Amino acid sequence: MTQYTVCRLEDILPETGVCALIDGKQVAIFRTKETKLFALDNYDPFSQANVLSRGLIGGTTITNAAGLSEAVLYVASPIYKQRFNLVTGQCLDDESIILNTYKVDHDGSDVTVKYNLQG
Amino acid sequence: MSSTIVSTTNKAKLVVIGNGMVGHHFVERAIEQGLHDKFEIHVFAEEDRPAYDRVYLSSYFEHKDISKLNLVDLSAYAAAQIQLHLNQRIVDIDATNQYIITEAGEQIEYGELVLATGSYPFVPPIPGREHPHCHVYRTIADLDDILAIAERPTVRKGVVVGGGLLGLEAAKALVTLGLETYVVEFAPQLMGVQLDAAGGEILKRKIEALGVKVLTGKNTQAIIDNTDALSKNRNNTSEDQCHLTMQFTDDTSLDTDMIVFSAGIRPQDGIIKNNPECGIEIGARGGILIDEQCRTNAAHVYAIGECAVWDNKIFGLVAPGYSMASICAAQITGDQSQTFTGADMSTKLKLMGVDVGSIGDAHGNSADSLSYLYQNPAEGIYKKLVTTPDNKRLLGAVLVGDTEDYNNLLQLYLNDIDLPAHPESLILPNVEKPKMGIENLPDSATICSCYNVTKGDICAAVENGAYSIAEVKSCTSAGTGCGGCAPMVKDTLSYQLTTLGFEVNNDLCEHFAYTRQELYSLIRVHGIRTFDALLDEHGNGHGCEICKPTVASILASCWNDYVLKPELTPLQDSNDYYLGNIQKDGTYSVVPRVPGGEITADKLIILGQVAKEFNLYTKITGGQRVDLFGARLDQLPDIWTQLVQAGFETGHAYGKSLRTVKSCVGNNWCRYGVDDSVGLALTLEDRYKGVRSPHKIKMGVSGCTRECAEAQSKDFGIIATENGWNLFVCGNGGMTPRHGELFATDLDSDTVIKYIDRIIMFYIKTADKLQRTSKWRESLEGGLEYLQAVIIEDSLGIADELEAQMQLLIDNYVCEWKATITDSEKLKRFRHFVNSEQGDDNVVFVTEREQIRPATDTEKTQILVTELA
Ligand code: SRM
Ligand SMILES: Cc1cc2nc3c(=O)[nH]c(=O)nc-3n(C[C@H](O)[C@H](O)[C@H](O)COP(=O)(O)OP(=O)(O)OC[C@H]3O[C@@H](n4cnc5c(N)ncnc54)[C@H](O)[C@@H]3O)c2cc1C
Numbered sequence: 003m004t005q006y007t008v009c010r011l012e013d014i015l016p017e018t019g020v021c022a023l024i025d026g027k028q029v030a031i032f033r034t035k036e037t038k039l040f041a042l043d044n045y046d047p048f049s050q051a052n053v054l055s056r057g058l059i060g061g062t063t064i065t066n067a068a069g070l071s072e073a074v075l076y077v078a079s080p081i082y083k084q085r086f087n088l089v090t091g092q093c094l095d096d097e098s099i100i101l102n103t104y105k106v107d108h109d110g111s112d113v114t115v116k117y118n119l120q121g
Numbered sequence: 122m123s124s125t126i127v128s129t130t131n132k133a134k135l136v137v138i139g140n141g142m143v144g145h146h147f148v149e150r151a152i153e154q155g156l157h158d159k160f161e162i163h164v165f166a167e168e169d170r171p172a173y174d175r176v177y178l179s180s181y182f183e184h185k186d187i188s189k190l191n192l193v194d195l196s197a198y199a200a201a202q203i204q205l206h207l208n209q210r211i212v213d214i215d216a217t218n219q220y221i222i223t224e225a226g227e228q229i230e231y232g233e234l235v236l237a238t239g240s241y242p243f244v245p246p247i248p249g250r251e252h253p254h255c256h257v258y259r260t261i262a263d264l265d266d267i268l269a270i271a272e273r274p275t276v277r278k279g280v281v282v283g284g285g286l287l288g289l290e291a292a293k294a295l296v297t298l299g300l301e302t303y304v305v306e307f308a309p310q311l312m313g314v315q316l317d318a319a320g321g322e323i324l325k326r327k328i329e330a331l332g333v334k335v336l337t338g339k340n341t342q343a344i345i346d347n348t349d350a351l352s353k354n355r356n357n358t359s360e361d362q363c364h365l366t367m368q369f370t371d372d373t374s375l376d377t378d379m380i381v382f383s384a385g386i387r388p389q390d391g392i393i394k395n396n397p398e399c400g401i402e403i404g405a406r407g408g409i410l411i412d413e414q415c416r417t418n419a420a421h422v423y424a425i426g427e428c429a430v431w432d433n434k435i436f437g438l439v440a441p442g443y444s445m446a447s448i449c450a451a452q453i454t455g456d457q458s459q460t461f462t463g464a465d466m467s468t469k470l471k472l473m474g475v476d477v478g479s480i481g482d483a484h485g486n487s488a489d490s491l492s493y494l495y496q497n498p499a500e501g502i503y504k505k506l507v508t509t510p511d512n513k514r515l516l517g518a519v520l521v522g523d524t525e526d527y528n529n530l531l532q533l534y535l536n537d538i539d540l541p542a543h544p545e546s547l548i549l550p551n552v553e554k555p556k557m558g559i560e561n562l563p564d565s566a567t568i569c570s571c572y573n574v575t576k577g578d579i580c581a582a583v584e585n586g587a588y589s590i591a592e593v594k595s596c597t598s599a600g601t602g603c604g605g606c607a608p609m610v611k612d613t614l615s616y617q618l619t620t621l622g623f624e625v626n627n628d629l630c631e632h633f634a635y636t637r638q639e640l641y642s643l644i645r646v647h648g649i650r651t652f653d654a655l656l657d658e659h660g661n662g663h664g665c666e667i668c669k670p671t672v673a674s675i676l677a678s679c680w681n682d683y684v685l686k687p688e689l690t691p692l693q694d695s696n697d698y699y700l701g702n703i704q705k706d707g708t709y710s711v712v713p714r715v716p717g718g719e720i721t722a723d724k725l726i727i728l729g730q731v732a733k734e735f736n737l738y739t740k741i742t743g744g745q746r747v748d749l750f751g752a753r754l755d756q757l758p759d760i761w762t763q764l765v766q767a768g769f770e771t772g773h774a775y776g777k778s779l780r781t782v783k784s785c786v787g788n789n790w791c792r793y794g795v796d797d798s799v800g801l802a803l804t805l806e807d808r809y810k811g812v813r814s815p816h817k818i819k820m821g822v823s824g825c826t827r828e829c830a831e832a833q834s835k836d837f838g839i840i841a842t843e844n845g846w847n848l849f850v851c852g853n854g855g856m857t858p859r860h861g862e863l864f865a866t867d868l869d870s871d872t873v874i875k876y877i878d879r880i881i882m883f884y885i886k887t888a889d890k891l892q893r894t895s896k897w898r899e900s901l902e903g904g905l906e907y908l909q910a911v912i913i914e915d916s917l918g919i920a921d922e923l924e925a926q927m928q929l930l931i932d933n934y935v936c937e938w939k940a941t942i943t944d945s946e947k948l949k950r951f952r953h954f955v956n957s958e959q960g961d962d963n964v965v966f967v968t969e970r971e972q973i974r975p976a977t978d979t980e981k982t983q984i985l986v987t988e989l990a
């Protein structure tokens with residue numbers, strides 16, 4: 003695991019995302035109004051464009067694998083609107099698509115991403 | 122442990138043992154009933170944290186955040202002066218002298234005692250089961266242990282002993298943790314409690330297809346520890362050697378690195394079992410015996426939840442435990458009206474992605490019962506119905522692979538409803554199913570089994586004013602448990618609203634139980650200016666890609682604040698956020714406003730220069746202006762700086778707002794022209810530019826009836842005649858073309874403007890989200906005449922208000938691009954990476970017809986190869 007300091011917390015407006023270049027990889031980082039951070043691939047497999055950081059954040063309730071309902075946050079792609087679970091990277095509209103997620107954290111000022119080269 | 126129990130009052134003590142799901146539910150009910158006024162309430166918990174949601178335990182592996190599971194609001198406990206003693210196991214009870222003893226040796230007298238000790242996982246007495254790689258699956262502590270072992274690099278394989286509901290859930294968890302996973306079941310089939318043999322077989326095949334290996338009919342005899350052999354062989358090639366070997370009675374064996382036991386639960390009655398003198402009776406197979414009032418045989422002692430046995434049965438689900446908790450709390454207040462009379466144990470689950478449902482007598486054990494079967498091995502679907510001998514009533518059902526019929530069947534079963542003549546039609550595919558409409562259910566039908574809420578309860582709540590899902594939830598609790606009943610709760614609400622004569626409105630989305638029109642009124646009447654304020658007061662949850670842009674649009678329609686104010690920015694769709702239309706490759710288009718399509722040569726040259734400098738694809742649009750495509754995010758500000766300097770404004774091609782006012786050349790040049798169509802078009806475009814509306818608005822102005830501006834296909838079309846302007850409204854091109862309707866004739870320019878002001882504001886006020894004026898007009902009861910009455914005769918008395926509201930929007934207009942390029946904070950967002958000046962290397966263009974266009978995938982790889990070569 004390598005740790006990257008990506009930006010300042012205030013560089014990400016609450017309820018929006020930014021895209022970071024980490025080791026040649028495009029990572030979308032989202033900040034919610036509760037100042038929780040999430041990170042996943044910026045690449046949208048549906049439009050094949052690097053745009054997810056520009057999607058809207060939403061919340062909904064899904065039925066999880068255990069058959070239970072669960073509140074989740076997601077980002078909706080700005081191009082064709084597919085939704086991706088911010089915690090797991092799972093696409094809510096197509097079970098077969100799961101994006102990579104990354105460990106992201108902040109200390110009140112800096113935003114850091116932990117990224118494992120091996121994947 | 123030192124003494125910590127302090128009496129704070131001289132009230133009698135109400136003692137609760139166990140702060141699990143049911144114990145906690147009891148405390149909540151006790152507070153509701155005001156029991157904390159009568160009693161000093163003490164709660165003893167063996168675990169080191171307050172009650173959490175065990176039902177969602179497995180989600181802990183995903184988020185590892187205990188707070189997400191927490192059930193207890195400690196401030197509510199504190200406010201009711203409830204003393205919660207964590208980490209304090211109760212070791213003994215004396216029901217004769219009414220006291221309990223804590224692990225620390227303290228003795229506490231009680232006035233009333235509630236046992237809510239739950240159950241513990243049963244671990245079969247197999248030699249070797251104490252190995253540190255053997256676990257159970259019940260508490261957060263168990264999960265932490267499993268995690269710690271599973272994350273070790275030498276641990277690659279895991280076995281779950283037990284193929285019941287919880288066992289399969291545990292197996293799913295092991296898969297998630299990346300282990301090669303096995304399920305070992307003693308019985309010949311999976312989920313023997315809920316499914317029959319054939320259903321179990323289908324489930325097994327489906328689960329195996331997902332990569333989990335299932336061994337049924339295996340009785341584990343011993344667990345052998347290979348650690349010694351492992352460490353001895355470390356220097357050799359012991360890579361595949363496992364930590365443990367399970368030996369089965371059939372002389373076969375299975376190697377594994379860890380084991381999770383999920384072989385059933387046993388009621389936690391240890392305190393009583395260990396002290397037969399304590400005076401509380403337990404059942405023959407364990408568990409604390411209770412009656413319909415949740416009373417044990419000892420005075421002032423109750424038992425609730427999974428530790429209790431009622432009518433020889435233990436209920437391993439949370440819903441019956443919650444009922445017991447409510448009954449027990451009522452009982453202690455002296456209200457004996459409620460009784461526990463058992464619970465339905467039907468279940469519907471998604472296990473590792475496989476839908477499974479089981480209702481009532483799934484095994485067809487009832488005498489002379491009939492069974493109907495549908496089996497589709499190719500798709501892994503199995504359905505069975507069990508009915509009474511006369512075919513009239515449903516006794517049970519099994520569904521594997523397809524549970525669409527579950528709710529229907531459950532209602533038939535629970536309410537003893539007559540079955541159709543051919544019951545098999547209920548499970549056959551491609552057969553029109555008699556839908557169990559809410560209207561057919563008796564009032565006593567249970568809709569939410571978690572909180573035992575009936576159709577009658579919900580209907581009564583609606584009658585008393587709960588008109589939205591949110592309100593129904595808060596006053597009946599229906600739908601706030603597992604959530605499985607949510608669709609039926611919604612249907613019941615709609616049904617009752619219709620019965621009461623309300624028109625059933627379509628909620629905007631799950632976060633707002635209002636239509637767009639209602640939200641518009643709320644925002645206007647309460648002067649709401651931000652999304653969060655609206656969500657706090659009138660919505661719930663987080664918001665989403667549906668409500669955020671809709672609310673952003675309404676806020677703009679009401680107040681016309683700059684759309685990129687920090688509190689408004691996150692609501693905007695990508696197009697509004699970056700003030701450009703996003704294209705398929707993630708670049709943006711630039712469309713400067715060219716009012717009425719009239720443009721000077723100098724301006725035309727500027728457009729050409731900018732396009733050339735930034736190498737943009739250039740096209741004349743169908744709206745009489747120029748579109749520049751292929752601008753990267755980081756180029757947008759530079760492009761617009763040049764355009765704004767040259768006097769251009771944003772064309773709002775990205776906004777749900779006025780697009781263009783198309784004009785023909787008109788009477789200045791045209792030999793047939795009777796009026797200045799360009800002049801009026803300029804006035805209109807200048808007046809309404811930037812006005813945000815439910816959908817885009819287009820206008821057209823033609824100088825004579827030859828109609829070269831195609832005005833009759835626009836939202837507002839104006840055509841010059843000898844006697845003045847004719848106004849057409851609510852036309853549409855696009856997907857479903859609609860001819861505009863003649864609204865008024867022979868108007869002067871001021872009247873045209875007055876009417877359009879009023880219509881646009883009335884449209885903003887009353888249209889649904891993303892409804893063009895054409896569809897809106899068709900939705901107006903009373904049709905065109907009604908619209909004419911409202912706008913021309915002011916039949917609603919709102920004309921002045923509408924005009925004033927429009928004036929406010931016009932007065933507050935700013936060009937969004939002009940405001941943005943002068944704001945360095947805003948400009949920061951216009952770059953692809955937050956931490957690098959680089960551009961997106963996935964944006965690649967090729968040249969076609971002397972201009973750029975996005976490269977196709979094949980072209981991209983070719984380009985890459987040439988670059989590498
Ligand atoms: C550029 C243009 C095509 C062109 O090269 O000529 C165009 C391009 C788009 N149109 Fe259009 N429409 C363009 C004129 C039209 C016209 C003709 C007109 O306005 O005279 C129509 C039919 C008239 C009408 O709207 O009634 C038209 C009917 C649509 C529709 C269907 C609307 C409907 O009610 O059925 C959509 C989809 C939508 O809005 O939901 C649409 C949506 C779009 C979008 C926004 C699709 C998208 O989301 O990416 C395109 C974005 C363009 C961009 O990135 O700048 N466009 N579009 C035209 C821009 C005009 C302008 O200067 O603003
Ligand atoms: C993984 C998993 C998934 C589940 N899924 C579902 C589901 O989908 N639907 C459903 O309805 N049910 C489900 N259940 C069952 C549900 O969790 C239980 O029915 C429910 O938790 C029972 O509540 P309870 O309070 O009776 O017992 P518990 O929640 O077990 O609480 C009992 C508490 O008492 C404490 N305690 C015990 N003895 C003492 C003592 N002597 N002194 C002090 N404290 C003591 C224990 O430590 C424990 O914290 C699931 C259970 C698990 C483990």
Ligand code: SF4
Binds near residue numbers: 825829830
């Ligand atoms: S509508 Fe056609 S004919 Fe009439 S003035 Fe315009 S261009 Fe000329």
Ligand code: FES
Binds near residue numbers: 607
């Ligand atoms: S049935 Fe579980 S919440 Fe209603």
